[in-house]
Structure formats: structure tokens, C-alpha cells
Amino acid sequence: MIAAYIPTRDSNRITCHLVVNAALRLLADSGADVSAPNVHSDTPLHVAARQGHYPCVIILLARGARTDIENSAGELPVEVCRGDCQSAISLNMQLALSVRDCTKRFKLITSDISNGHETYPIPCVNEIDDSAPEPFTYVTRHVMPTRIAVDNTLPTMQGCNCTGTDCSASACSCAAVSVRRWRGGGGRLLPSFPYHEPPMIFECNYTCGCRLSHCTNTTITKLTNLGATFVRTVVFKRRRGGWGLRAARALLRGAPAAAYIGELLPADEADTRTMDQYMFGLHLKPTHIEQCVEKTQLCVDAAVYGSAARFINHSCRPNLAPVRVFTNTRDLRLPTITLFATRDIAANEELTFDYGDKFWSVKSKLFKCECGEPECRYPTVTQDDSKSETVEN
Numbered sequence: 001m002i003a004a005y006i007p008t009r010d011s012n013r014i015t016c017h018l019v020v021n022a023a024l025r026l027l028a029d030s031g032a033d034v035s036a037p038n039v040h041s042d043t044p045l046h047v048a049a050r051q052g053h054y055p056c057v058i059i060l061l062a063r064g065a066r067t068d069i070e071n072s073a074g075e076l077p078v079e080v081c082r083g084d085c086q087s088a089i090s091l092n093m094q095l096a097l098s099v100r101d102c103t104k105r106f107k108l109i110t111s112d113i114s115n116g117h118e119t120y121p122i123p124c125v126n127e128i129d130d131s132a133p134e135p136f137t138y139v140t141r142h143v144m145p146t147r148i149a150v151d152n153t154l155p156t157m158q159g160c161n162c163t164g165t166d167c168s169a170s171a172c173s174c175a176a177v178s179v180r181r182w183r184g185g186g187g188r189l190l191p192s193f194p195y196h197e198p199p200m201i202f203e204c205n206y207t208c209g210c211r212l213s214h215c216t217n218t219t220i221t222k223l224t225n226l227g228a229t230f231v232r233t234v235v236f237k238r239r240r241g242g243w244g245l246r247a248a249r250a251l252l253r254g255a256p257a258a259a260y261i262g263e264l265l266p267a268d269e270a271d272t273r274t275m276d277q278y279m280f281g282l283h284l285k286p287t288h289i290e291q292c293v294e295k296t297q298l299c300v301d302a303a304v305y306g307s308a309a310r311f312i313n314h315s316c317r318p319n320l321a322p323v324r325v326f327t328n329t330r331d332l333r334l335p336t337i338t339l340f341a342t343r344d345i346a347a348n349e350e351l352t353f354d355y356g357d358k359f360w361s362v363k364s365k366l367f368k369c370e371c372g373e374p375e376c377r378y379p380t381v382t383q384d385d386s387k388s389e390t391v392e393n
């Protein structure tokens with residue numbers, strides 16, 4: 001239509017271009033494949049570029065014509081032209097590459113790996129490759145494949161006789177059996193908490209005389225009612241291999257970050273499981289197990305059922321420490337393993353804890369420590385390159 005208003009006596013070539021452009025627009029807008037090759041396996045972009053039809057090249061590129069198809073001579077569209085057409089196609093190829101890189105860098109595998117079980121959604125991202133974590137079922141409370149008797153009798157529960165909300169160390173028997181009340185400002189552990197040899201923490205429970213909803217001797221009781229991961233986190237693919245969990249926001253020292261949740265198993269049953277890299281042994285001291293009605297040691301296996309803590313890797317210089325916290329049971333075999341921040345943690349920092357000598361005494365033959373810290377205490381990949389297995393926790 002535009003061509004009709006243009007003098008054509010000496011401008012047949014221009015008219016021809018405009019007609020072709022209009023036809024191309026119509027074709028592209030009708031949903032036709034703008035990259036469909038002809039019998040010589042030239043795509044429309046090859047043809048337009050070779051003939052120097054710059055407006056056609058632009059229209060084809062704008063409609064998503066592919067720049068990566070070779071013709072029968074093995075030529076890309078960018079290789080059959082010069083000048084403006086070549087510049088336009090070349091720029092388009094660079095843009096396409098950078099967009100592809102961006103997409104890969106921020107690949108979101110799922111917006112919430114907890115499937116809505118946590119207060120804060122836990123995105124899972126892969127900035128390294130196209131893999132995804134092995135499937136598992138997200139749980140925020142332990143599941144039991146077989147029945148385990150939990151001792152919740154009154155003599156075991158030992159609720160305090162406090163009234164009101166002030167369960168301070170001097171008056172509260174719950175705080176006293178924890179050595180002292182450890183809850184500090186903001187629900188975080190006091191700065192003096194000994195993470196290297198943590199005492200067991202007994203929070204007030206439903207048998208206590210205090211007003212539990214406002215009791216000052218709790219750190220995780222209310223949090224565990226809402227989920228098992230208490231701060232904003234992201235599951236991510238690590239450059240060193242395997243998956244990890246990182247903080248999405250900064251954490252302050254003493255903050256409860258997550259509870260290690262999974263299948264609760266008697267230790268002898270746990271020993272029969274071949275895939276045990278997500279196993280957390282609760283290893284109760286002999287003097288403590290003597291105080292229990294049931295004497296079986298328990299383990300938590302987060303391989304098939306687990307919370308986000310299953311993604312937390314080992315480090316010899318960790319920023320979290322596991323602490324045994326008792327909330328609605330005081331069966332000593334069954335603490336809630338809670339990972340507290342041992343120092344201030346920056347946003348995007350990977351969360352780690354020390355798996356401990358017991359883990360490494362068994363696993364050092366199979367895994368090498370990859371923490372990369374100067375103070376690394378366990379065998380590393382570089383010390384024995386012949387074994388290249390990784391801790392993919």
C-alpha cells in the first residue's frame with residue numbers, strides 16, 4: 001500500500017523492497033515460521049541478508065528469525081552478507097547469547113521446595129548447570145516408619161511451677177535444668193552461649209505452670225508450630241558440587257535458623273540403610289540413656305523425608321551449631337536438633353555446621369572434606385585425588 005504513493009519510474013528496486021517488506025510483515029504476523037528453509041536450505045534470513053535487504057533483515061530478526069541455522073553450504077546468515085545486514089545479525093546473535101546466559105544464571109527450579117509447608121517459601125535455584133535436587137518429601141515434623149514410644153509422662157516432663165511469664169533462672173526449674181535461661185533479645189541465644197559444648201535446652205512445655213504463650217524460656221517452641229526453617233533461605237547448586245542452603249537475609253548471632261527434621265529411626269534400623277549421607281545420629285551419652293525408659297538410640301534420616309536443613313553442608317569453620325532443644329517432650333532420646341547461628345551471617349552466605357568427628361570417622365573413607373577453610377580438620381580432595389566422591393548433603 002505504501003508503494004502506491006512512491007514514484008516508481010526510476011525506483012523499481014525500492015518499490016520491490018517495500019512490497020517484500022509488507023509481505024514479510026503479513027507473513028510473520030500471521031504466525032508463519034519465519035525461519036522455514038527453502039529447497040537450498042536457505043532461511044528467509046539467508047536470502048534477505050545475501051541480497052542486502054536491510055529492512056527485511058530487521059523485520060525477520062524482530063519476528064524471532066533464527067540466526068543459528070546453517071544452509072546446505074554450511075553458512076550461517078551472518079556469513080552470507082556484509083555491511084548493515086551483517087552488523088544487525090551479529091548484534092542480534094550477541095543479544096541472544098547474553099539473554100541465554102542470564103536465564104541460566106538465574107534458573108529457578110522451584111519457587112518453594114517446601115511445597116507451602118514453611119512460613120517462608122524456600123526457592124531452589126541452579127546457577128551452575130541444568131540439574132535439579134533428587135526428589136524427596138518435604139516435612140516439618142519427624143515421620144516414623146515404625147512406632148517409637150515417646151515418654152511424655154509427668155515425671156519426665158518436669159514442668160516448672162512458675163506463675164505468670166517470668167521463667168528466669170533463679171525461679172524456674174525448666175531454665176535451671178538448662179543450666180540457665182538462654183533466651184536473649186529477639187528470641188536469640190545469649191552471647192555467652194557455649195556453642196563448642198552446648199548444654200541441652202529445656203523450654204517450658206504444656207505441663208508448666210507459666211503462661212506458655214508469653215513465657216520467656218522458649219526459643220523455638222512457637223517457631224516449630226509454624227515450620228522447621230525459621231529464617232529466609234534458598235537452596236542452591238554449589239560450585240564445588242552438590243546442593244547447599246544459604247541465608248536469603250542476614251542473621252544475627254544466636255538466631256535459630258532451622259531444625260533438622262526427617263524420618264525418626266532406631267539406630268539399628270538406621271544402620272541397615274545404605275544411603276546414609278543425610279543421617280543425623282542423636283547419639284545420647286550413656287549416662288543420659290540410663291535415665292530413659294526406652295534405651296534405644298535414635299537417628300534422623302532426611303534422605304527421603306526431610307526439611308531444608310538436609311541441604312546444609314559440613315564446614316570446619318561453620319556458622320551454625322546444632323543444639324538439643326526440648327519442647328513438647330523431654331524424652332532425652334528425642335531432642336529437636338536446632339541449628340543456631342554461632343556468629344552474624346551475611347545475606348547470601350552459605351549455611352554450614354560441623355558434622356563432627358563421629359561422622360568423619362566413618363565417612364572419611366568415602367567422602368573428602370570440601371569446606372576449603374584453612375583450618376580444615378578432615379581429609380580433603382587435594383590430599384587424596386584418587387577418591388573424588390563429594391559430600392552432597
Ligand SMILES: [Zn+2]
Binds near residue numbers: 161167174210
Ligand atoms: Zn518456669
Ligand SMILES: [Zn+2]
Binds near residue numbers: 204
Ligand atoms: Zn517451665
Ligand SMILES: [Zn+2]
Binds near residue numbers: 172210
Ligand atoms: Zn515458662
